Amino acid sequence: MTNGIDSREVKCYQQIEENENRIKERERKANDITFKELCDKCEEYSKIIIQARMGVLQEYLTVPVCNIRFSLLIFASQLSIT
Structure with a gap:
């Protein structure tokens, strides 16, 4: 632990980020x-x-x-009414 930074914590965050990137890449490939x-x-x-x-x-x-023909006549008559 130098300058208040824990190297284990940094490494943990890096691994989490890498895992998230891998998951996103797999999802992208699955949707292609x-x-x-x-x-x-x-x-x-x-x-x-x-x-x-x-x-x-x-x-x-x-x-x-x-x-x-009957339904066409009805339709035509409705057009002329309105």
Whole structure:
């Protein structure tokens, strides 16, 4: 202990800081993804969105044409009222 500084305490703080840096580096690496992984995720999400939209489209296709025309007439009449 020279000049009121305990070398063991300094070494302890250095080790704590090094450990924190190692943990941060591990977390950063764990969050990193490659470009290929990013592309794969985008492709997966786009397939999900396409399937959802196809489901909505299929619902419209199963509705009889007269119902669609009737709902379009109602929609058009509401536009002209307001």
